[in-house]
Amino acid sequence: MIAFGPVPSRRLGYSLGINNIPAKYCTYSCVYCQVGRTTHMTIDRQEFYPVDQILAEVGQKVAEVAEAGKRIDYLTLVPDGEPTLDINLGKVIGGLKQFEIPVAVISNASLIDRLDVQEEIIQADWVSLKVDSVDERVWRKINRPHRRLSLPRILEGMFAFKQKFPGKLVTESMLVAGLNDSEKTTRQLCDFLLELQPSISYLSIPTRPPAEVEVTPPSPEALQEIIEICSEQAPFVDLLFEAEVGDFVSTGNLREDILSITAVHPLREEALRDMVSAVGGTWQVVEDLLTSGGISSIRYREERYFLRHFKDIRRKNVEPVP
Numbered sequence: 001m002i003a004f005g006p007v008p009s010r011r012l013g014y015s016l017g018i019n020n021i022p023a024k025y026c027t028y029s030c031v032y033c034q035v036g037r038t039t040h041m042t043i044d045r046q047e048f049y050p051v052d053q054i055l056a057e058v059g060q061k062v063a064e065v066a067e068a069g070k071r072i073d074y075l076t077l078v079p080d081g082e083p084t085l086d087i088n089l090g091k092v093i094g095g096l097k098q099f100e101i102p103v104a105v106i107s108n109a110s111l112i113d114r115l116d117v118q119e120e121i122i123q124a125d126w127v128s129l130k131v132d133s134v135d136e137r138v139w140r141k142i143n144r145p146h147r148r149l150s151l152p153r154i155l156e157g158m159f160a161f162k163q164k165f166p167g168k169l170v171t172e173s174m175l176v177a178g179l180n181d182s183e184k185t186t187r188q189l190c191d192f193l194l195e196l197q198p199s200i201s202y203l204s205i206p207t208r209p210p211a212e213v214e215v216t217p218p219s220p221e222a223l224q225e226i227i228e229i230c231s232e233q234a235p236f237v238d239l240l241f242e243a244e245v246g247d248f249v250s251t252g253n254l255r256e257d258i259l260s261i262t263a264v265h266p267l268r269e270e271a272l273r274d275m276v277s278a279v280g281g282t283w284q285v286v287e288d289l290l291t292s293g294g295i296s297s298i299r300y301r302e303e304r305y306f307l308r309h310f311k312d313i314r315r316k317n318v319e320p321v322p
């Protein structure tokens with residue numbers, strides 16, 4: 001299926017996803033990738049689906065959503081691989097304009113030093129570029145890039161693109177324990193972001209089963225330190241890891257519900273309080289989980305977030321990658 005959703009997204013509202021790359025063609029094989037290890041590692045742009053097919057499938061979805069009386073805020077290129085590998089990307093984005101809905105592209109930035117890629121995604125309204133680390137050694141470990149890619153060229157490409165892009169540029173950085181969660185790495189990343197000046201820099205953590213079983217988010221203490229460094233150095237940094245619980249369906253066991261939802265997404269205190277009161281529970285359940293170590297809490301900009309201990313999740317849900 002090329003078009004899917006729309007799914008509610010904190011960054012983009014109701015986003016209709018467009019999967020213009022088959023799994024799993026990518027320029028990276030990130031240790032935390034939720035699609036699994038990269039089976040087709042390439043930096044060669046190519047055609048995967050005809051442009052007409054992509055536009056027809058999106059058109060059909062757009063019509064169905066309109067008929068159901070629902071709205072779409074963004075048409076988002078967010079495939080099971082790297083969207084800029086699609087040699088027809090410019091034509092696809094140009095073609096999507098007919099629907100008169102803003103277009104977003106979520107890219108790992110690995111090909112952003114290429115002029116053709118810059119000229120194509122410049123047509124989008126919103127572009128997210130990945131930057132997990134600006135330290136070459138860390139970048140190699142976390143993103144496991146194609147051997148012909150160069151981090152300095154990518155970082156320069158991001159600056160060049162920022163200069164000419166009239167839309168909204170955001171960055172996204174995934175924080176992984178033991179890889180990019182040290183004070184030094186965080187300060188280097190913040191210095192780069194400060195120079196780049198994107199609209200927002202989102203920080204996230206691997207909360208769903210990642211490609212590599214040993215991948216875990218930073219500890220609550222390390223996260224707290226990262227948040228403090230970033231808030232002080234780069235005020236446009238934001239956390240992308242809280243969930244809303246609007247569609248929360250209770251299983252009747254509040255303790256288990258809290259453990260399962262915080263395993264996928266850390267929750268803001270307000271959202272967690274709403275969830276507890278929606279099922280007639282008491283806050284004591286949360287206090288008991290904190291005391292027993294089932295969940296932890298961290299603070300960010302006057303807000304408290306609750307997250308599950310990842311090691312616990314890993315034991316239960318993730319089988320090792322063969």
Ligand code: SF4
Pocket residue numbers: 026027028029030032033034035038080081082108
């Ligand atoms: S860039 Fe995205 S799709 Fe590619 S390996 Fe990394 S997380 Fe997965």
